[in-house]
Amino acid sequence: MSGDPGRRTRLPAGGCVWAFLGALFLVVVGLLLASVMVTGFFDRPEEPPKKDLGTASxxxxxxxxxxxxxxxxxxxxxxxxxxxxxxxxxxxxxxxxxxxxxxxxxxxxxxxxxxxxxxxLPLDQDTRVALPPRGEGCEGTGEK
Structure with a gap:
């Protein structure tokens, strides 16, 4: 049977090449997805600080x-x-x-x-109120 000219034989290496290319494709797709996810994580807007009034003076x-x-x-x-x-x-x-x-x-x-x-001034949503050290600016107002 080894001499039968009508029978086609495959090289065992051909299947390995396709398996290698498939695995390589999956690795590349995985790296691209990870790159997009990491970039999205670091590019998200910063959350405003939480106002914890319980511990504030x-x-x-x-x-x-x-x-x-x-x-x-x-x-x-x-x-x-x-x-x-x-x-x-x-x-x-x-x-x-x-x-x-x-x-x-x-x-x-x-x-x-x-x-x-x-x-x-002017007042808007970006207005930041300054709080100088205690007592600073109170001189001359009749306050302590």
């Missing part, structure tokens, strides 16, 4: 509330009073900023805490 809570209130483009007396809570507040508006001085009620741990918040 009273002044930091006020700063975050003022910042949220300014996001709509207005910062009215009611919004400032809501942000200041029990604190007494005073507002001075200039061409470039709003300076809000808040004095918190006397507490045994920190009597008469005074903070000045600086809100740059």
């Amino acid at each position: 009273g002044a930091e809570v006020t700063r975050l509330k003022l910042q949220d209130a300014a996001a709509d483009g207005t910062l009215g007396s009611e919004e400032i009073a809501g942000a200041a809570g029990a604190g007494r507040w005073h507002r001075v508006i200039s061409d470039t900023e709003i300076r809000i001085t808040v004095t918190y009620p006397d507490r045994p741990s920190a009597p008469g805490d005074c903070y000045r918040f600086v809100v740059p």
Whole structure:
């Protein structure tokens, strides 16, 4: 039978070549998918920081509330009073900023805490309220 001219024989290496090419194709497709997934992971927008008001100081809570209130483009007396809570507040508006001085009620741990918040103009969703160190800017306001 080995001498039968009508019978075709295959080389065993032919099947191995096709198996190798198939495996190579799957590896290339897998690498392309991994590349797309990794690129998508690193190109995603950064999540905004979570506002954990439970661990923030009273002044930091006020700063975050003022910042949220300014996001709509207005910062009215009611919004400032809501942000200041029990604190007494005073507002001075200039061409470039709003300076809000808040004095918190006397507490045994920190009597008469005074903070000045600086809100740059114009107000929009990107407005960031600055909180200088405690007491800075309170001189001359009659506050401590």
